[in-house]
Amino acid sequence: MREEEIIEKLQRLGLTKYESIAYITLLKLGPSKATDITKESGIPHTRVYDVLSSLHRKGFVDVMQGTPRLYKPVNPEVVLERIKEDIVQDIEALKKAFLELYREVHGEELPEIWTIQGFDNTVERAEYVIRSAKHEVLINTPIEFLELLKNEIKGRKDVVFVIISNFDDIPSWLRADNILLARSGGAPWLMASWIIGDIDYALFFGALPKDKRREKFYSFWAKSPKIIQNYMHWFYTIYFDNSEVIKPINYENLSKPLSLVNIRTLITVLRFAGLPRKAEIVGRLVDTKELIEIDGEIVDYEYTPLTANVTFRYNGKELKVGGIGSYFEDVEGEKFILLD
Incomplete structure (x- = not known):
């Protein structure tokens, strides 16, 4: 520099x-x-x-x-780390202050979906989703847009990426161990773009704009776990399941423990990692909503367009664990931590 x-x-x-x-x-x-x-x-x-x-x-x-x-x-590391901590604290305080201000003025919570105007603003939001993710990032977008996110993707070796695009070949910057790539089925409607980070943020838009229409471009930004859980379901059942995996993640080379928040991402990883796998699950009992943290082994999984769950062996018994919103399973899983 x-x-x-x-x-x-x-x-x-x-x-x-x-x-x-x-x-x-x-x-x-x-x-x-x-x-x-x-x-x-x-x-x-x-x-x-x-x-x-x-x-x-x-x-x-x-x-x-x-x-x-x-x-x-x-020492620069000491100074910059202190500044980073101060900035993060200030940002969190401002988030709370803005939410309270909005609630006082409008008498309601912030809307769950926002409209973003301008292509450059959409790129910035997509970059933010990748930067802020703690566990996983799901991306379905044409290669032209994916290339705009190159630096952000290369900078994150600590999250799992599941990326679907209209690949002809695999760029070198997408060959990292933590990235799974799938080639789109090819239908134009499959190339609507989704960028989803954990269950915190999601960005959606349609066809990419021509240069002269960049300022008139619109995308949609969501911050709602319930909505994003539906987006994740559609990402897998509509896009991923109709695509061809051309590069799996290299599970053995990933740092452990490995934390994920989406049951379908977990099962996708397990397909390449193999079973059984020692794991920790954080979630709630479906019947009582009691918060639980359990250690055991994932020994099987079920994956269909309608259902996704794992069989978890715990204290000599087996539990069915699903994702957020589960009601057929025994446990509603909020975080899945693979230990080996």
Whole structure:
């Protein structure tokens, strides 16, 4: 990364341009006098002490007392991790504040589905779904749109991807162990796009726009576990089950424990991993809604367009475990953790 880009990113984190230059200079020089920092960085001598004092207040610089006084850069990993924690806390606080504000003004909860206008905004939302996922990402989209998500997909080695597209061949950047690829059945309607992250966020849109219509492009953004659970069901039964797997995940090379939240993703993984598999399941008893966490083995599964469940051997007995919304099974599974 070029130094100009680093300065720009530091400014986005709240540093001024001079503060960014001073911190980079200290990383190069190590503990230094103010005069040395001025000489190396070009920051005016009349400004350098104010700049260094501000960096000290913001936690980027330690002051080493003595004659002469030295300024030492704080380890970048320590600084950036603290900033990340602060940003995440601020974002979560803002989410709650905005929800409360909306509720106070409108007397109701935020809508479960939003309309997104503009193709570039849709790309940004798709990238956000991938960045924010903790367990799995399901994608059904033409290769032209998939390529726009290349960097985000390459950056996530810690989630399972199930990707359906109109592949001619397999790009090298999609050959990672955690990615399962399927070639679309080919019917035009199969290429409507879905990008689903866990049960938290989902994005849906139809045909890709022509350049002149990018600003008039619309997509739909959902944040509702009940709705997204239906989307996941359609993803598998309409799209995945009518497609050809051309690259399975490499289960043995994935880090364990491996957590998933969709029963059909779990079964898809088990098809390639084999049975039995030691696992942990977090969910609720269907009859009583009691929260349970159980350790045992997955020994079988059932997968049809209407039903999807696993047989879980636990304390000498067998339980049927389904996904969110289960009512025929014994357990409504909310998280499935494969241990081996």
